[in-house]
Amino acid sequence: xxxxxxxxxxxxxxxxxxxxxxxxxxxxxxxxxxxxxxxxxxxxxxxxxxxxxxxxxxxxxxxxxxxxxxxxxxxxxxxxxxxxxxxxxxxxxxxxxxxxxxxxxxxxxxxxxxxxxxxxxxxxxxxxxxxxxxxxxxxxxxxxxxxxxxxxxxxxxxxxxxxxxxxxxxxxxxxxxxxxxxxxxxxx
Amino acid sequence: xxxxxxxxxxxxxxxxxxxxxxxxxxxxxxxxxxxxxxxxxxxxxxxxxxxxxxxxxxxxxxxxxxxxxxxxxxxxxxxxxxxxxxxxxxxxxxxxxxxxxxxxxxxxxxxxxxxxxxxxxxxxxxxxxxxxxxxxxxxxxxxxxxxxxxxxxxxxxxxxxxxxxxxxxxxxxxxxxxxxxxxxxxxxxxxxxxxxxxxxxxxxxxxxxxxxxxxxxxxxxxxxxxxxxxxxxxxxxxxxxxxxxxxxxxxxxxxxxxxxxxxxxxxxxxxxxxxxxxxxxxxxxxxxxxxxxxxxxxxxxxxxxxxxxxxxxxxxxxxxxxxxxxxxxxxxxxxxxxxxxxxxxxxxxxxxxxxxxxxxxxxxxxxxxxxxxxxxxxxxxxxxxxxxxxxxxxxxxxxxxxxxxxxxxxxxxxxxxxxxxxxxxxxx
Numbered sequence: 226x227x228x229x230x231x232x233x234x235x236x237x238x239x240x241x242x243x244x245x246x247x248x249x250x251x252x253x254x255x256x257x258x259x260x261x262x263x264x265x266x267x268x269x270x271x272x273x274x275x276x277x278x279x280x281x282x283x284x285x286x287x288x289x290x291x292x293x294x295x296x297x298x299x300x301x302x303x304x305x306x307x308x309x310x311x312x313x314x315x316x317x318x319x320x321x322x323x324x325x326x327x328x329x330x331x332x333x334x335x336x337x338x339x340x341x342x343x344x345x346x347x348x349x350x351x352x353x354x355x356x357x358x359x360x361x362x363x364x365x366x367x368x369x370x371x372x373x374x375x376x377x378x379x380x381x382x383x384x385x386x387x388x389x390x391x392x393x394x395x396x397x398x399x400x401x402x403x404x405x406x407x408x409x410x411x412x413x
Numbered sequence: 414x415x416x417x418x419x420x421x422x423x424x425x426x427x428x429x430x431x432x433x434x435x436x437x438x439x440x441x442x443x444x445x446x447x448x449x450x451x452x453x454x455x456x457x458x459x460x461x462x463x464x465x466x467x468x469x470x471x472x473x474x475x476x477x478x479x480x481x482x483x484x485x486x487x488x489x490x491x492x493x494x495x496x497x498x499x500x501x502x503x504x505x506x507x508x509x510x511x512x513x514x515x516x517x518x519x520x521x522x523x524x525x526x527x528x529x530x531x532x533x534x535x536x537x538x539x540x541x542x543x544x545x546x547x548x549x550x551x552x553x554x555x556x557x558x559x560x561x562x563x564x565x566x567x568x569x570x571x572x573x574x575x576x577x578x579x580x581x582x583x584x585x586x587x588x589x590x591x592x593x594x595x596x597x598x599x600x601x602x603x604x605x606x607x608x609x610x611x612x613x614x615x616x617x618x619x620x621x622x623x624x625x626x627x628x629x630x631x632x633x634x635x636x637x638x639x640x641x642x643x644x645x646x647x648x649x650x651x652x653x654x655x656x657x658x659x660x661x662x663x664x665x666x667x668x669x670x671x672x673x674x675x676x677x678x679x680x681x682x683x684x685x686x687x688x689x690x691x692x693x694x695x696x697x698x699x700x701x702x703x704x705x706x707x708x709x710x711x712x713x714x715x716x717x718x719x720x721x722x723x724x725x726x727x728x729x730x731x732x733x734x735x736x737x738x739x740x741x742x743x744x745x746x747x748x749x750x751x752x753x754x755x756x757x758x759x760x761x762x763x764x765x766x767x768x769x770x771x772x773x774x775x776x777x778x779x780x781x782x783x784x785x786x787x788x789x790x791x792x793x794x795x796x797x798x799x800x801x802x803x804x805x806x807x808x809x810x811x812x813x814x815x816x817x818x819x820x821x822x823x824x825x826x827x828x829x830x831x832x833x834x835x836x837x838x839x840x841x
Contacts, residue, residue, distance in 0.1 A: 266627060271640050348785075350742070353656055353700055353714075364676065383653060385610070385628060
């Protein structure tokens with residue numbers, strides 16, 4: 226009930242935001258506008274008075290709702306998507322091997338399926354260096370999958386560095402939750 | 414139930430946000446001063462009270478905030494001098510002022526205002542600098558910053574940076590905004606906002622564009638945005654991550670970190686995204702490139718030696734030399750404008766601190782205490798470093814002089830402020 230209530234309020238909030246973002250069109254030369262997703266950025270200049278701007282937002286890429294997919298079945302290991310790492314480490318630990326191997330097998334069995342692995346770090350250290358560290362974690366997960374037969378082209382690895390923590394806390398237990406690689410299938 | 418109410422109020426406050434002033438202004442205060450300061454008196458200009466927003470108050474605030482000046486009271490001196498020849502040495506000797514600023518303002522027929530000022534050596538009553546500006550009242554702030562720049566340069570020998578701008582990222586609720594404000598925090602403008610993180614804003618050398626990294630496409634993509642039109646272009650949006658933009662001194666080339674060929678490596682590209690070429694060739698992390706002021710070499714961070722350290726690479730020959738050796742974590746190199754040293758971040762005993770290094774002597778001076786200092790950006794005169802840190806779980810900005818003496822705190826009403834970038838002297 227509480228979750229539902231919060232979600233309703235959040236929906237009101239998002240709707241409010243969306244209406245606030247409507248601004249006059251400005252010249253936007255954005256090679257990627259076609260694939261802009263829910264992040265929805267609003268840009269402006271800083272010229273004197275009338276600042277131009279535009280809202281680039283759109284639906285997520287691909288489709289949603291794959292009823293009956295093993296990827297969504299809570300009883301299936303494929304519904305587990307996160308690989309956690311030790312501090313300063315890029316090694317896929319043994320406890321996460323079954324998870325990574327299951328996804329690798331799924332990719333091998335479904336050659337048309339693609340995924341993104343998002344690497345993340347804890348909050349300590351340089352933002353840009355952490356982007357590179359998160360990338361190394363995502364790459365480590367990918368390597369396990371390609372060694373098991375998944376194809377290079379099926380997996381894109383990207384990094385959020387320390388920018389998108391799962392746990393906003395500032396202690397070791399929060400950091401442990403944030404040192405991770407998340408698996409996201411295309412269309413999700 | 415109480416936490417439910419709190420959640421509701423929190424969400425309610427977010428829904429109300431757009432109705433409130435969207436910009437959170439930075440206010441800057443001095444929290445530690447230089448050992449010696451220049452005593453100076455800024456006498457209100459003749460007829461200045463005619464206009465609601467004056468000029469001398471802003472000049473005085475600029476100079477005091479730099480930490481290099483001490484404002485000397487002018488009260489009791491009658492008549493107040495407005496021209497250099499009206500400055501009497503005896504008046505100022507008694508008050509200990511080394512310099513006095515006098516001036517006058519006069520309304521012109523066309524609505525503009527003539528602003529005259531002179532900087533006078535109070536010990537000899539000789540004129541050190543004088544200037545006449547004809548401006549609209551809306552330009553009073555800018556005029557005051559220019560006067561402060563002239564005074565600062567005349568008395569310290571380094572260019573003033575009061576007319577420059579700063580960029581930074583705010584996080585308000587779940588909304589990230591890249592903002593640009595005057596160097597004193599005034600007049601903040603949002604140039605891009607997103608529900609996904611934005612980082613690494615970098616000014617083009619002419620101040621007309623800003624490069625930055627946005628995660629709005631669910632991956633790091635490098636954009637270049639014009640400040641005059643707001644128009645922008647995704648200049649690096651390759652497979653994998655695209656990050657760490659840095660401008661060449663001529664503004665024609667960007668260094669970026671891409672992972673399109675494997676790990677994080679440094680590439681150069683034209684500022685419009687064309688002519689991409691890889692410049693580092695390692696199996697390690699190479700990132701955070703920054704051009705040296707002569708454009709001939711790059712400083713960057715690499716873990717090729719086992720721990721993150723700072724290296725320097727010649728753009729022409731590709732020759733790489735290691736710059737930092739002490740400690741196990743040295744990152745985020747930012748060369749000083751004279752090319753003789755750099756500011757960087759090091760980790761010492763678990764604390765992240767901003768430090769300087771002199772290239773010739775390899776001497777390191779730690780400027781800040783940490784524990785979570787990051788993202789230093791050097792003022793274009795090389796005298797101050799603005800950086801981000803954390804207080805009570807909130808991101809805040811601070812500044813420190815490159816000699817470590819002057820410390821400033823920049824407070825904001827925004828939840829979180831990070832990623833400061835000090836703009837160039839040039840304003841398009």
